[in-house]
Structures are given as structure tokens and as C-alpha cells.
Amino acid sequence: MRIEGSYRFDAPPERVWAVLQDPAALAACIPGCQTLEPVAEHEFAATLSVGVAAFKGTYNGRVRVAELDPPHRYDLHVEGSGRTGFVKGVGHISLEPDGGSATQVKVVGDAQVGGPVLSVASRLVVPTAKMLMNQFFAAMQRWLRASPM
Amino acid sequence: MYPAPFRYHAPRSLDEAIRLLAEHGDEAKILAGGHSLLPAMRLRLAQPKVLVDIGRVPDLSGIRLDGGTLVIGAMTTHREIERSSAVKERCPLLAEVAPHIGDVQVRHRGTIGGSLAHADPASDWPAAILALDAGLKVIGPNGERTIPARDFFVDVLTTALAPDEVLAEIRIPRPGRAGAYEKARNRASGFAVVGVAVAAEQQDGKVASIGIGITGAAGRPARAEAAEQVLLGRPASPDTLSEAAAQAAVGLDCTPDLHASAEYRRHLVQILTRRALSRALGV
């Protein structure tokens, strides 16, 4: 599964970068994130309750940040599994200045989704993944706006 | 098939239903016809802790006229809409869409409110509801509000309804408009790979009002606004229709899945829009 997205932040790349790497921001903005605990440098253990509408599942997994090139790009590795399925993927995230005070964040993600959920509802997987990604970045945009300089 | 455990309530009034929903928040789900919710529960994809069955709440179903507005209760079944003479007369588009849904058994159980609230991206009703500029009257702890159809569908399986709100009525203004529904049917599920609904009015040889609703193509149903703009105020001719159809997929983020690629969906949107326009406008 491949998903792509592009999001505009009203802040320069350095500040967007800082927020995107901030564990507190991540915990607050990852949809359904219940716990996010560091287990190593750039690596977290997470419990997520994600889904859409009544279709919800709890997933345990790991989030790892790699290939850091501040404030330009990094890779976000996500791995999780729950009773209804599992996901393993990587998002290539790049930040580009947009004018003087804004940033375009581009995401190109590649993920393998599997398990019963895929088998019975594969048609919903891509749109749901897109929705979750949109929610994440919308939350990040709000977080950024709300957090002091 | 065995759903996970849940508690079941069958309130006798809307107030009681809303109180139950408010009390249980995210844990609760309304049960209408059960034809989308129960399959998900039986697969254990959905595991609500509480079901609030609104089947015994009075006044949620039925079809009536309220001045110039056709009003359909949320609990009205697909089959009732299909067979209603008021609907046939006042809103032929709805009468045309209904038989596209599942089979007779499904239509006897499933409700229009359930279908809209569920917001399955492949369901049929949203195309028509969008095309018709319907208003969706919802009632919650803080009273009622009416959500325009175009603000109702937020994302895949997600609507503007709050967890403690009940969709009560579908209100269709300006009944009597001509309509047509074209659907490429998924051979497995019967749902729409793409569905296009058109509602239109012509005056003095020109398109006076036009609504084009598209379902199945993307994560959420949408209006084909660019296509509508092409036609509005212009005469309906083979050329203007084709010109409009070519714009029908503008802005749509088409979904690829097992049954159709994004590219094919995009193509179908244009083809089916052309066909639906042609029938609705008699060109």
C-alpha cells in the first residue's frame, strides 16, 4: 500500500522539525495514541487505539525515527500489531520551506497491512490510512499553532 | 458468528436514546436496521460496548411533505422509499436509487438514516442526498440542528454527527426535480464501484439548477462542482454535457482497491456522469 500527502505548516522548517520530533507532540497527535514511551534513542513503544467509526482496534507497536537530516528529511518506521491485524511501514518525510515563514511537509508512505482486517475490509484500508495521516498532520498543525514559539 | 459482548438498550423515546448515548459516549452505537453495523460486529471489527436500538423510538420513520420540502424519517427503510408514491412523484431520483441497494431483504431492513450515518464510501444514498442538496436534521443533547448534505460526509465512515446525536430526518428541498442515477456495480458486494446521481431543473432552455453527487469513487462522497459550474445557466446539449462530464472527477482523490484502480474510477466518474446527465436532462 502506498499513500502520499502534502501538508502546509505556518512556520519555518526548523520549528516544524522540532515539533515533529517532539515526543509530547507525537503522543498528542498520533490518532488514538494511548501511550508512547521511549525505548531507545529515536524509538518509542506505542499503544494505539485506532480505527474509524465503529471499526476500532488496539495495536501495540513501535515507532522509530531514522535517516535524520534536520531540518530536511527523515524516515518514520511504524510497526504494530493487534487482534484484527498488523501494519508495518515506513514514511519518507521531507520538509521544504514555502516562502519565508511556511513549510511544506511531504509524505510518501509505503506500508504492508495484513491480518483479518485486510482480508475482510481491504477496500477501506487505503482511505482509512489516508484519513489517519490527515488527522495526524492536522493535529500537528494545531499543536504548532497552539505551542509558544 | 459471535460478536463481542455488548449491552442492549431499546429506548422508547428520543430523549432517552440521546441520554443513553450521552452517558456511554464513544462506547455506544445506535442500532437502526443493523445491516452495516451487525456484519462489522460479527467480524469483531466493531466492538461497541452498548447498542442503543432506535427501532422503538416514535416518529423517526415515515415520508411526509412539509410545505415544499419532502421529509423522510431516518428510520425509513430503503424499501419504503422505493415503494412510496410520494417519493416517486416528488423525488423520482430517490425512487430510482433505492432498488440499487442490496436485495429486497436488505432493503426491508436497512434504513436511509443508517446508510447515511454509516457513510460507507461505496453506498448509494449519499450520491443522491448530495445531488438533492438535502438537509440532515440531527438531534442531540443540545437540541436540533440541520446539517447540509455537503457538510455531512467528512471522511471514510465518518460524518459530522457527534456520538450523542441522532440523525432524525432527511429533508429534501425543491422536490420535483428531474433525476437519474448511474451505477457501476461491484459484482461481489453490489455496492457502487462508482455511482453518480444527478438532480436538475431546466428553465427557458437553460439548466437552472444542477446537483451532481458522486459516490464510490473516493474515501467520501462528493459533489462534482466543477462539472455543475459548466452547465449552470447554459443550455443542455450533447456538447455542454460532455464538457461537464469531463470535469466530473476534478478534485476527487479516487481510491484504488481490488475492484478498480483509481484511474478506472476516475474514468467511470466521467462516463457515468455523462450518462446520468443525459437522462436527467433529456439530451
Added chain:
Amino acid sequence: MAVATPTKAFGAAIKRREDPRFITGKGQYTDDVRLLNMATMAILRSPYGHARITRIDVESARRAPGVLAVYTGKDIQSVAPSMPCAWLIPNSDLKTPNYPPLAVDRVRYFGEGVAMVVAENGYQAKDALDLIEVDYEPLPAVVDQEQAVQEGAPQLHDDVPHNLAFTWHIAGGDADAAIRDADVVIRQRFINQRLLPTAIETRGAVADFNQATGDLTIWLTSQNPHIHRLLISLVLGIPEHKIRVIARDVGGGFGSKIPLYAGEVLAIIASRDLGRPVRWSEERSENYVATTHGRDHIQDVELAANRDGRITGLRVKAWASLGAYLSTAAPGVPTWLFGLILSGCYDIPNADCTVYGVFTNKTPTDAYRGAGRPEATYLIERMVDLLAAELKLDPAEVRRKNFIPADKFPYTVANGGLTYDSGNYQGTLDKALELVDYQALRREQEEARRQGRMMGIGFSTYVEVCGLAPSAAAGAMGFQGGLWESATVRVHPTGKVVVLTGTSPHGQGEETAFAQIVADELGVDVNDVEVVHGDTAQIQYGMGTYGSRTAVVGGAAIAVACQKVREKALKIAAHMMEVAPEDVEWADGRFRVKGAPETSKTIADVALHSYLAWSMPQGVTPGLEEGHFYDPSNNVFPFGCHICVVEIDRDTGDVAIKRYVAVDDCGPVINPMLVDGQLHGGIAQGIAQALFEEAVYDENGQLLTGTMMDYAVPKAADLPKFELARTVTPSPHNPLGIKGIGEAGTIAASPAVVNAVVDALSPLGIKHIDMPLKPEKVWRAIEQASR
């Protein structure tokens, strides 16, 4: 005194006696069985296509409310190490890797059982499944059989190099030479996609083991209860005489209920351990991963011909996906049932076939309606059309040119493996051409093309081999069983008849058809005949229902048993009428004195006499009951011609079937309504394969079509009206002259539809599209060709 002539039951369109109970919900399927103190079992299934199991923790499941037992693969290993394979094809280097009922340390397909829970009820069992923790280490999967045999592909079984379960070869004449010397050679690759059999009744079992007596009673959804009994006995070591298998009503099978499955074995183990009845019932999404799949071939085909259209040779290389393990009859399906009949109804002197049976990370495959023959028929029927297109000849003409002529029967195919009993292929083709008004249809097509519409006409002239037999052939093919069938015909003192058949009808209507056979053989009313099947405690023995053998072999067994009853009854009747047996004849359903036909006795008269036995002829024993084990001398070979007319929506690629004409020949027809019913269902499945049915896996071995939301089973509304007709060419060796019709529709239909679609697209230069011809695929082909 005028004696009423009983109306002939054989050939009458009698309504199915099964239907009232099915329609009113009074059938007794496995899941309808409710026993006192019955527990329910549920199976935890692998979410991965291929993975190592690194840890299983069942402790919290064990402590969950209502849970009686939890098992993992390790617990089962010593009790039932492996599921059986019963078709050990010779000369093929067949590998039979271990097939544990529950995976032990590795899962090899999505949906493979990993653990199971037995609880007081199904809710508790399911809730407890959610508490089992399994850690998997995912392994690379391989889902394509051609890739699976390549160097470096992921290996499923340590003892099966290159995932190659077997290589099987059969040939006759010299296909290589024929191809080398031919005027034209057509080469084409075909993908015959994977299908999910989708019987309306999913599989299930209720196992009731009595710890005091050691008796096991098990209700199953089975096409062959005695084979199940034997296999259960072999796998679990329960003596055969202590096992009773009951399959009263079975809601369809299509081959998927031939094999013995893990679920059934596990239910028995649990019942034996707990001393309680244990019920297991598949959900549909479970059925789609845990019940065998069908087809899944990749075929490379070469066909050699003369410029005038005469076919001179055929060479086939096929890769058959067997899934992750060998199901009960799996190796026989892509080999014997496919390779022998490859040349279809054509006289092809040189034919060569190699089949690679390959393990892949998918659900095991086995027989599915037609089993091997649809794969063969599709291939040859498509090739004939490709040849016609290449030579710019009419496809009907090319067929005519290559048919085995009616006077050449019995006809032995080039590979020597089959001798067709009888046929008149020209006859069914001619009749079908007349029915569709072929000339007019072609003119209509020309007109349509002028208007820019895409209309196509497709043929399928098929012959198939069924009524699988004889036992000696089974032995030669490595099938670990006989292919005879048994019957007991028991006439009660009142003249009512009970027939015990070893076949196991599961929806086809043989309770009705068999009664019709008996009615005529014994001169009794159809309603006075009861047909009993599906219970090993009642039935002598039987091989079951598959390969369109039930009427052909089982019906023949009944007919012969009836004749034995008549032989004995004739002696008694003669005694009763005080004449010599030589002076009695069977006429119009009665024993009559020759020359004095008004002196007669019915079977009922004789039956009463025989049970009273006050005065019996010398040496004749009391009672009126006979049994027969019938082992046919050959298979039977039904055939026919199907013609499909389609129109394609150029803008969407949607295919609409405008007409579907089928002329079939299954010899004399016992009940035309039943034959029509079999054809309707069969054609429906064939059309579905051609147009929309497809089991889809992703590259990790995930089944993406896990429910009917995504897997397209045919529905009545998807299908055209079928125009059916028949010719009648009896089988010379069958006592009733009959041939099977259970699979013919499926075998015939897919190529007819695809040929029609390709015919419609041919002006664009399109030669082939692989099934299923979903709208997008057709649309893309059109787009590409019009560019």
C-alpha cells in the same frame, strides 16, 4: 381385466422431494445438531501467509470464563501428526510433507490453524481466542507457483526442494515433431485463476465421543462419509467399526467437502478428551481461508495445425498451485483429471503434457466442480478459437474439422489414458447452431460492428470424463480407494422400498432421481421409495459423491440391485401363480404369466409373500432385499456445445451476456428438471469464473477476498436466461445408458464466455484476456488496442 400401466418415472420432470424440507427450514445440516452438554470449539488462525511462531501464550485463554480446553499445535502433534493425502500419483516423485492439524512452529498460509479453544458456548470460545497471544516472526512468502520453483524462492517445506511437490508427464504420439513440422503453431499462456468453492453451508462438525464405549459419532458436511470414516480412523487410530459418520443434509460441496480437514479432527480430539460432544462450525470468512480452494493454474500451451485448420499436435506445460500442503485428493486434480482429457473432443494425434505441482503460501487446493477438466477444456477451447482467428476461419468450422467423428467410438485419446465411450459432437454443435440461428447471428454481429457496437459469439464444444471409475483405473492412478458404488434395495412387506446408497447427495436431488429409477425397475410408485444416504451406520459402504458419479455409478448400482430383487421375486411370483419361472415375464411393472397377462403379481404381492415365507419355492430364502457393488468398466463421457453471445460496453468494459444456449448430451435423462438444475448452477459458476470470480492474494500471502463483499459469487440477477436443449447418446456400458451432468455446465461455460468476449474485441486485434474479464480489464484492453 385391464391392468393399469404404471407411468414411466424415468424421464419425468418430478419435483424434488428434498425441497419441502429445505425450503421450510426443516433440513438437518450439521449446525442444526444440538446435543445435550455440547461444547463449542473455535480455531485461532494465522494472520500471516508465512511466519515462524516464536511464542504462544494460552494461559489467560485457559482461565477465561467457560473455557474447557485450549490446544496448540504442540498438544496435537503426538495425537495426530499429519493430515492425510489419499491420491498418491505414481511416477511423479511425489513429496508428501507433514501437514499438522494445527501449525507447530511455522505457519505456511494465511488462515492456517494455530490454536483452538473449547468452551461452553461459541461466544466464550471466541472471546477466549482473543486472549491467546502469539508472537510471529514473518518470513518471506511466495504466492506465485512459477516463482516458487525458481532458485532462491522462499521454501515452504524443508523436505521439498524448490517447493516442487511433483512433476507429472503424459504423452502420446510425437507432439514435438508435430509442432516442428506444422504449418501454423499457436502459442498462448493462460492463467486459470484461483476460486473459492463457496458452498452455502460452510463446513462444520459435531463430534460425540463416548468415553465408556469408545464409540465416536460425528456429524459432518461430507460428500463421502465412508471415506471420512476411513481417514478419521487412520489419522486418530479409532477403529473403523467404532466410528459413525452422519452427513444427513449437506448444503453443497462442489468438491470442497471431499477432503478430511483439521477442524474435524480437532473436534474429535477435544470430544475424546472432554467426554462431551464438541461442535465446530465455520464462519464464512473462516470458510474462505480454511476450506480448500480450486483451480490456480498457469499454462503454457502450443498447438500445431495444418493451414486448412486440422490440428496435428498439442503441447502443454502447467504449473498448478497446491497451496501450502497436500489436501486429501489434491495431487490427482491437476494431473489425471486434467492431463488425460486435454485434447477435448478433437482427434489430436500428438499430445504432450507436463504438470508441475507446486507448494505456495496459500490455502491448499483440491477438487472444485469440474476438478481439472475445466482447466483442460478452457485451454483447448481457447486454443481452437485462437487457431480459427489465426487462419481466419469460422470457429464452428475449425471445430467441425477436428471433431472425433461419431463413427469412431469407442475412441482412445493419443495419450492412451482414456477411451471415450460414445459421442456425437457434430450433433450437439449442429443443434446449437440451429437454436441460435448462427447465420442470422453473424449478420447481426456485422451490423452491430457497423454501428460501432461490440458484439461477440463464443463457442465451447466440450467433452468431459466423469462417473469416475473403474477401480482398476483408480489403482493405476494412485487413488487410494475404489471407484465402485454400492446399493441395497430393501422391499418391505407392504411393497414400500428403501434404497440405501453409498453415494452422498448434497443438494443435487438424487433422493428424487434414485426413486425414479427404482419405481420403474420394481413397478412401484415413486412416492413408495425412500432413499437413504449419508450415514455409515445405515449404509453398507460407499465411495460418495464427486466427479459426476452419483447417478452414473450409484444409480447403476441401484438399477442392478433392483434387477437382482426382480430375479428373486420372479421365482417367488411364479411359485405364487403356480407356474414355472420360465413362464413368467416382467411386463408393464408386473410379473405376468406369459400368454395370460391378466394373471399377474406385483412386487408388493411378492414382498408380503416373501416375508411371511409360509410357502417359498425350493431354495429361495425369505425376505426381499438385494445389494450390489457396481464397478463400472469405464468412465462416461458427456459432451455438448454451448454458445454465448455478449455485448460489451465500450466505455466501461462491462460485458453483458445477451444469450446463452447450451445443448448437452448426458445420455438418457432420469429427470429433466434435475438435469436443468445442474446445468443452471454449473453454467452460473462457469460464467462467474469467466467474468468475475477470483480469489486474490497479495504478495505476502494475504487473502484479499476474504468475504462476499470482495469475492464475487454469482447471483441470479447476474445471469442471463439459459436456453437449454439436449441430444441423447447413451453410454454403451452403463446399465442405464446415463452419463453425468453435475459438472458439465461449469466445464463448458467459461470458455464459451471468454471466446465470445474475445470475438467481440477481435476487430481491435485483441487475441486474449485472462479470466476474470472484469470491466476494468476489458476496458484497459480496449484502450490499449485503440491507441
